[in-house]
Amino acid sequence: MKAINVGIIGVSGYTGLExxxxxxxxxxxxxxxxxxxxxxxxxxxxxxxxxxxxxxxVEKVDSERAAQLCELIFLALPHKTAMQSAKVLLERGIKxxxxxxxxxxxxxNYEAFYCExxxxxxxxxxxxSIPELHGEIAKNSRLIANPGxxxxxxxxxxxxxxxxxxxxxxxFIDSKTGVSGAGKSPSSAVxxxxxxxxxxxxxxxxxxxxxxIEQHASALCSNDVKxxxxxxxxxxxxxxxxxxxxxxxxxxxxxALMEAFYTNKPFVRLRNAPPHTKxxxxxxxxxxxxxxxxxALVAMCAIDNLMRxxxxxxxxxxxxxxxxxxxxxxxLISYVP
Numbered sequence: 190m191k192a193i194n195v196g197i198i199g200v201s202g203y204t205g206l207e208x209x210x211x212x213x214x215x216x217x218x219x220x221x222x223x224x225x226x227x228x229x230x231x232x233x234x235x236x237x238x239x240x241x242x243x244x245x246x247v248e249k250v251d252s253e254r255a256a257q258l259c260e261l262i263f264l265a266l267p268h269k270t271a272m273q274s275a276k277v278l279l280e281r282g283i284k285x286x287x288x289x290x291x292x293x294x295x296x297x298n299y300e301a302f303y304c305e306x307x308x309x310x311x312x313x314x315x316x317x318s319i320p321e322l323h324g325e326i327a328k329n330s331r332l333i334a335n336p337g338x339x340x341x342x343x344x345x346x347x348x349x350x351x352x353x354x355x356x357x358x359x360x361f362i363d364s365k366t367g368v369s370g371a372g373k374s375p376s377s378a379v380x381x382x383x384x385x386x387x388x389x390x391x392x393x394x395x396x397x398x399x400x401x402i403e404q405h406a407s408a409l410c411s412n413d414v415k416x417x418x419x420x421x422x423x424x425x426x427x428x429x430x431x432x433x434x435x436x437x438x439x440x441x442x443x444x445a446l447m448e449a450f451y452t453n454k455p456f457v458r459l460r461n462a463p464p465h466t467k468x469x470x471x472x473x474x475x476x477x478x479x480x481x482x483x484x485a486l487v488a489m490c491a492i493d494n495l496m497r498x499x500x501x502x503x504x505x506x507x508x509x510x511x512x513x514x515x516x517x518x519x520x521l522i523s524y525v526p
Contacts, residue, residue, distance in 0.1 A: 190217055192217060192218070192219040193217055193218050193219065193260050193261060193511060194219050194221045194222075194258060194259045194260055194261075195212060195218045195219065195220055195221070195222075195259055195260065195261045195262065195263065195507075196220070196221060196222030196223065196224070196255050196258060196259040196261075196262045196263070197209065197212070197220070197222070197223050197224070197262070197263045197265060198224045198225075198250055198252075198255060198262060198263070198264050198265070198266060198274055199224075199225060199263075199264060199265035199266040199271075199288075200223040200224065200225055200232060200235065200247055200265065201225045201235050201247075201373065202265055202372060202373045203369050203372065203373055203495050204265045204288055204495060204499040204500045204503075205223075205225075205265040206235075206236045206239075207495050207496060207499070207500035207501070208263055208265060208500045208503065208504070209223070209232055209236070209239065209243055210239075211500065211501065211504050211518045211519065211520065212504070212518065213242065213243050214518060215504075215517060215518035216517055216518065217511075217513055217517060218261070218507070218517075218518065220243075220245065221258050221259060222248070222254075222255050222258045222259050222262075223245050223246070223247045223248070224247060224248045224249065224250045224251065224255065225247055225249070225250065226249065226250060227249060228247060228248045228249030228250070229247075229248075229249070230246075230247045231244050231245065231246055231247055232244065232245045232246075232247055234247075235247060250274065252274050252277035252278055252281075253277065253281070255278065255283070256277070256278055256281035256282075256283045259283060260283065260284060261283065261284045261285075261286070261507060261510070261511065262274075262278050262283055262284070262285055262286075263285075263286050263288065263503060263507070264285060264286070264287045264288060264289060265288045265289075265499075265500075266287075266288075266289055267289060268289045268290045268291050268303050268304070269291065269303070269304050269307070270289075271287050271288075271289035271291045272287075272289075272291040272292070272306070272307055272308045272311075273307065273308075275287055275291065275292070275308065275311060275332065276307070276308045276311060279311055279331060279332060284330075284331055284332070284510060284511075285331070285332050285333070286333045286335055286503045286506055286507050286510070287315075287332065287333065287334055287335060288335045288499055288500070288503050290303060290337065290397070290401075291303075291306075291308070291312075291334075292311065292312055292315035292317075292332060292334035293315075293317060293334045293335075293336065293337065293340075293401055294400065294401060294404060295312075295404065296309060296312060298400050298401075298404055299312075301400070302397040302400060303397070311332055314330075314331065314332065315332045315333070315334045316330040316332065316333050316334065317333075317334045317336060317405060318333055318334075318335075318336070318506050318509070319336055319341055319344060319345065319502070320456075320502075320505055320506065320509060320515060321345065321451060321454045321456065321457050321475075322344060322345070322348050322409060325509055327506045327509040327510045328509050328510060328512060329510070329512070330510055333503075333506045333507070333510060335499065335502060335503045335506060336401070336405070336502065337398050337401055337498070338366065338370055338398075338429055338492070338494040338495075338497075338498025338499060339364045339366065339396070339398040339402075339418070339420055339429070339431065339498075340398050340401045340402050340405065341475070341492060341497060341498050341502060342364060342429050342430070342431035342475065342490045342491070342492045342497075342498065343362050343364060343398075343402050343416075343418075343431045343433060343490070344402060344405060344406060344409075345431075345457065345475045345477060345490045345492075346431050346432070346433045346477060346479075346488040346489055346490035347360070347362075347402075347406060347433045347435075347488065348406070348409055348450070349446055349447045349450035349451070349479075349488070350433075350435065350437075350443070350446070350447075350479075350486060350488060351406065351409060351410035351412075351414070352410060353437055353438065353439045353441050353446065353486075354435040354436060354437055354438060354486060355435070355436045355437070355438045356410075356412055356413065356414055356415075358435065358436040359417060359435075359436075360414070360415065360416045360417065360433065360434070360435045361416070361417045361419070361433070361434040361435075362399075362402065362416050362417070362418045362419070362431060362432070362433050362434075363419050363421070363431070363432045363434070364418070364419070364420045364421070364429065364430070364431040364432070365388075365420075365421045365422075365423045365429065365430050365431075366420060366421070366422060366423065366428070366429045366494050367423065367425040367426050367427040367428045367429065367466070367494055368384050368422060368424070368425070368426060369426050369427045369494065369495055370422075370429070370494045370495075370498070371422070378391075378422075379422075384422065384424050385424050386424065387424060388421055388422070388423050388424070389421065389422045390419055390420070390421045390422075391420060391421070391422060392420060393418075393419045393420070394417055394418065394419070396418055396420050398418065398420070399416060399417075399418035402414075402416050402418060403415060403416055425466070427466075427470060427493055427494055427495055428466030428467065428469070428470055428491070428492075428493060428494060429466065429491065429492050429493070429494040429498055430464070430466055430489060430490070430491045431489060431490050432487065432488070432489045433486070433487070433488045433489065434485070434486065434487060435485075435486045435488075436484055436485065436486065437481060437484045437485070437486050438484075443479035443480055443481050443486060443487075443488065444459070444461070444478070444479050444480065446479070447459060447477055447478075447479045447488070451477070455516070456473050456474055456475060456497075456505070456516075456519075457474075457475045457476075457477060458474055458475070458476045458477070459477055459478070460476050460477065460478045461478070462478065463478050463489060464476035464477070464478055464489065464490075464491035465491060466491050466492075466493075467523065467524070467525055467526075468491060468523060468525075469491050469492050469493050469496075469497065469523055470493050470523045470524040470525065471493060471496060471520055471522070471523050471524040472493060472496060472497070472501070472519075472520055472521060472522070472523050473493075473496055473497050473501035473502060473504075473505060473519045473520070474492070474493075474497065474521075474523070475490050475491070475492050475497055476490070476491045476492075477489065477490045477491075496520075501519055501520070504518055504519060505519060
């Protein structure tokens with residue numbers, strides 16, 4: 190199969206770095222374009238760990254030039270900025286995988302939590318894809334809305350039980366994340382003295398990912414799903430553990446049900462005990478576990494927030510989009526110890 194030229198706009202951040210690391214060894218995708226808001230540098234200057242591995246030039250963002258060089262662009266940009274680039278690229282016939290929130294929600298939900306949407310036309314045909322939950326919906330699509338990290342872990346834990354829980358009873362989700370999820374830019378909230386020896390719950394109940402969980406969980410079961418979502422920042426660099434608590438309405442074995450639901454889904458691994466975040470670090474794996482106490486369900490999912498929660502899931506979706514094996518270029522060995 191001939192090579193497919195791809196690019197990354199927003200290469201400076203952590204998700205951009207993870208995309209570079211995977212794409213430079215991908216057997217089909219050929220990384221030919223990297224850009225950020227300033228340009229005039231190289232990938233290895235932005236990410237010194239890649240010195241001698243990837244010294245590709247980094248240009249100032251120019252969507253027209255990106256469209257001339259590439260068939261597919263990954264957008265690792267903040268919300269609002271992403272849709273501005275996506276609109277131009279899509280008009281030029283370039284396929285887009287967007288890692289921002291710009292195409293994940295319907296217009297009403299997006300504008301309630303972010304800003305006025307500037308690309309309603311493309312929002313209407315954006316494909317939201319967690320492959321284990323949505324199959325090959327991304328195949329032959331033009332625009333993929335890559336899901337959020339908290340949402341990915343939460344939905345993978347919750348989805349097997351949507352037909353087995355009482356949706357009129359409260360559903361609680363406690364999701365803990367590493368500090369890299371806050372991005373590369375420094376702030377007081379992620380300063381070492383704020384994070385070390387500390388656990389910080391933030392944006393409880395009103396977090397934007399709660400609406401994303403509700404919208405897409407509701408779509409999966411064709412019913413109204415409401416959740417109480419509590420995210421926490423914990424003192425580790427990367428990793429995420431989402432724990433879902435709900436009320437069962439059927440007499441089921443949660444672990445067996447979860448195993449059946451994810452049969453033949455190689456990137457979801459069933460555990461016989463609660464998973465640790467280190468088990469998935471640096472990979473696209475989602476490690477899951479579930480149990481019950483009477484009619485009380487506990488279901489959990491551990492992922493790497495930068496990988497399955499962003500970059501590696503984006504690459505899996507891109508593989509599916511282009512008709513390739515979903516596992517191409519995806520790392521399988523976790524960062525342990």
